[in-house]
Amino acid sequence: MTRARLTGVGHTQVGKLPGSSCMGLHDEAAHAAIADAGLKLRDIDGVLCAYSLAEPHPMLASYFCEYVGLQPAFNLAVQAGGATACIMIMQAAALVESGVCRHVLCVTGDTRATGMARDGGAVAALAGFGHPQFEQPHGMSVPAAYALVAQRYMHEYEATPEQLAAIAVEHRRHAARHPGAHMRDPLQIEDVMRSRLISSPLRLLDCCLVSDGGAAVVVSASDAARDTRAPVSLLGAGQGHTHEHIVAASSLVEFGCRQAADRAFGRAQVNRSDIDVALVYDSFTITLLIQLESIGFFEKGEAGRAALAGELGLNGRLPCNTHGGLLSFGHSGAAGGMFHIVEAVRQLRREADARQVSDAELAFVHGDGGILSAHCSLILGRC
Numbered sequence: 001m002t003r004a005r006l007t008g009v010g011h012t013q014v015g016k017l018p019g020s021s022c023m024g025l026h027d028e029a030a031h032a033a034i035a036d037a038g039l040k041l042r043d044i045d046g047v048l049c050a051y052s053l054a055e056p057h058p059m060l061a062s063y064f065c066e067y068v069g070l071q072p073a074f075n076l077a078v079q080a081g082g083a084t085a086c087i088m089i090m091q092a093a094a095l096v097e098s099g100v101c102r103h104v105l106c107v108t109g110d111t112r113a114t115g116m117a118r119d120g121g122a123v124a125a126l127a128g129f130g131h132p133q134f135e136q137p138h139g140m141s142v143p144a145a146y147a148l149v150a151q152r153y154m155h156e157y158e159a160t161p162e163q164l165a166a167i168a169v170e171h172r173r174h175a176a177r178h179p180g181a182h183m184r185d186p187l188q189i190e191d192v193m194r195s196r197l198i199s200s201p202l203r204l205l206d207c208c209l210v211s212d213g214g215a216a217v218v219v220s221a222s223d224a225a226r227d228t229r230a231p232v233s234l235l236g237a238g239q240g241h242t243h244e245h246i247v248a249a250s251s252l253v254e255f256g257c258r259q260a261a262d263r264a265f266g267r268a269q270v271n272r273s274d275i276d277v278a279l280v281y282d283s284f285t286i287t288l289l290i291q292l293e294s295i296g297f298f299e300k301g302e303a304g305r306a307a308l309a310g311e312l313g314l315n316g317r318l319p320c321n322t323h324g325g326l327l328s329f330g331h332s333g334a335a336g337g338m339f340h341i342v343e344a345v346r347q348l349r350r351e352a353d354a355r356q357v358s359d360a361e362l363a364f365v366h367g368d369g370g371i372l373s374a375h376c377s378l379i380l381g382r383c
Contacts, residue, residue: 002222002223003093003222005220006232006233006345007225008035008039008217008218010342011338012214014182016113016114016212018114020212021055022054023063023064025109025214027067027068029108030105033105034218044105045101046072046100046101046102046103046104047075047076049076050078050085050109051334054111080374081334082281082283082374083369085335086366088108089217093219095219096220096224103218103221103224108214110213110214110333112211112333131248134247140246145246146284146371146372147198147200149372150202151201152252153290159301161201163308164289167282167285167288169189170320171282171321171325171327172184172185172328174313175329177353187328206286209331211331215338217338232344232348232380232382233380235379236270236378237264237379238260238267239259239375240375246372254294255373256372256374257291257368260377261366264377264379272297275297277347278318278319278320281326281336281368283331283368288303288321289307291368321343322343341378362380364377364378364379365379
């Protein structure tokens, strides 16, 4: 099989970036990824763009191409919440493996921290995740929906707030090794436990950051990748979709991440035990905990104890989100999921410096959109 290659990655500064714009971040991230691949803008013949809440546009991908001066053979905007970035990579792979394109640019970015009104802007933009008839009239919010999942999970598997806090602490430890992370100050379990309650049992430090930033990846055909610097292979990919609104979910402890991962592992023909580093969407601490188990890296009820024992750390059983994830590296809409992919590529290239996982050969990346609604898994390997 002629596998697609991830040939270039890049991201902007992440954090509060006053004066930045959605298109400016897209442009910066795109040029960084193209240069990283050793290509020129004119080499790009396909573009996949995500979405922006700060600067919404009904044809954001076309807007981006106009902004940078591209007239690609294929152009598409993708909107699947936190699963967007992984789905973009899967779509780009299909384009280059079918011969439609040779080099597809996947680009994301937003100004969630400085480009939206603090009181009402982000809340109004995200309110659509609640069902208009059965959730919104009762005050459902994104944190409340994830808190509902956390309550059920903790009831069934006797997980503790300390286990959730351990996930946030490990992510901050990872972020401290990344010079570009939004938050790098040391964090202790007690700090998480004392932070402001958002929606019981989730506290402020159980929740992802709100950041400005952009990230991009170039996906190339296998023969076209020969002219690039350090390609990484996409070995397998899969999706899983079980619901949109949490009121319609068939379970509060099992989600489409299992189906997505099963399909990706089946196509890659590798096992979960073969994975050296995992980059799994972490919008809340409970998001990561429940997905690690649903994906099959840990048995039910084990992931929280594993986090407390340091098994998600750099030298642990499953190094996870080594850049700090959405909890500490940064979260800027669809770029949040793309940061995970950029980190996976850098790990496989041996470019992660102080956070490098020794001899990493296989990386697993997973994106989750909505309220654990849309899922996409990728398995990447060194060429």
